[in-house]
Amino acid sequence: MRTDDDTWDITTSVGVTAIGVAAMRAVETRRADALFRDPCAELLVRAADPERFGRLIDATAEPEGAGEGQTAVRVRAVMGGFMVARTCYFDGYFRDATAAGLRQIVILASGLDARAYRLEWPTGTTVFEIDQPKVLEFKSATLAEHGVEPLAELRTVAVDLRQDWPAALLAHGFDPARPTAWLTEGLLRYLPAEAQDRLFDNVIQLSAPGSRIAANFSLETAEQATQQTRARVLAQLGLDLDVGQLWYPNDGRSDPAEWFAERGWIVTCTDATRVLTELGRSFPADADAAIGRHNLMTATLG
Template sequence: MTRTDNDTWDLASSVGATATMVAAARALASNAEQPLIDDPYADPLVRAVGVDFFTRLVTGELGLEDLDDDDTVGMQRMTDNMAVRTKFFDEFFSDATRAGVQQAVILASGLDSRAYRLAWPTGVVVYEIDQPDVIAFKSAALAELGAEPTAERRAVAVDLRFDWPAALIDAGFDPSRPSAWSAEGLLGYLPPDAQDRLLDTITELSAPGSWIAVESVPHIDPERQEQAAERMREASQRWREHGFDLDFTELIYLGDRNEAAAYLEERGWRLTRRSVRDLLVANGLPPMDDEDAADFGELQYVSGTLSA
């Protein structure tokens, strides 16, 4: 379903289904022979959503080899990418809160379970922002599992296209104190101008000493954009053959946009960059081949702090 300015979703449709896809990849990564991450809630949350395709994936009824070939975006590589991505953001929050930051904000939190599985220092408050239906489902599903947050969790049920800063402050967030922000798997689902507004708002709400972590994609020329879109369409078709109909190209916004890292640096953030290639190699996972690089190679994981 093509995006519109006021579209909504649950965890089985549109953008929400990608949150379930990500959780399925985290579940697979957690069950690897030598796992980089441990997310015990990913598997049961995927099952709770009830999308048959993803349920069969996490139970092993549908194998990665059934989805991967040389011409499509590989689910195995996506799982590897999710493992290093999750580890990167886990370590980001651990580092920020060990340094004394006591407000963590997870934007578009989806089925993320960091508020339940990380060892947060005493006094940390974790704010999770997402659409009301997504927040309600995850909160109820984790309660049903008997899961207890490991920090003070405050769910902020609001669409990022609305006045989320007011909702965040109403939930107790204090802009005068340092905070740690994550925008994980988010920016590509925003139009370019909305991305800039989001990054501007984060900066406005951040006291000196705040931390940030985002995915950043350098400018891609139109020819390569079309190549990437074609590979996404091929992957969508392969998944459709197994009963799951979702066209990824209808969910994201391709075209010119500011590189998030450079944009943030212009606004006073001091950042370091790690490419997904670097993270895969550093964590002992297979290096990218040319096809993988076409899909993931330019992706950077960026983190840093706001100057005084």
């Protein structure tokens, strides 16, 4: 159960969800028709615990019809499909932002996001990653051990987003006079509703004209079948984790698209099924509703 002052490393609580996301990216990277390549993902997952977490990759990558792998196939279709869609969407978001001249990037709750290491950043780009201290330490140490270097100037900001993260960000050289591309990927449900609004308020206060923010969110409750499937897979893999217990309720939570639009930002939205369809990636018809619950948003300050 979450508390207002809880903390974690990469193998506990919210940290484990970052491993799950990286595992889905590793599975996609293995595909011959991969829609993106993240060579850091599998390195990070296996470094956390090759036996325990390596199974997240190996089981989910099993071919269809492989007995116990049938459950994994369902997870790959729903959870993996959504992860692929949002990864592609946010990769494109950063390409568009840098093409427009933005050179200041802030990734909030960066987890095992390896974009600083795998995307092609224009000269002069600075990427700020904000997350729990132990999470940032694990990622940077693991990638350094494998000789993987960031492709932009990377500044890690070790602070809890429920604390005074703007002060920490400014102390690391963030310039609020420069337009910024913000990213909140897989973050919002891990914040209480009031903390989400406070985070958005801080983003606006720190954003110069031309800044952008991208986010994924769902204001619906996860369907029971999806919850049961996820729990069954985690149990098969020996992982005692109820992801739903890590989320804060949606009661009283603002709609991010409406929130930014009401404050003068230009908002565009899509959903994960549309992104996958536009990329030519098929998915089972019975997964359409589950994947489509996930909204993807970009807002720009004119």
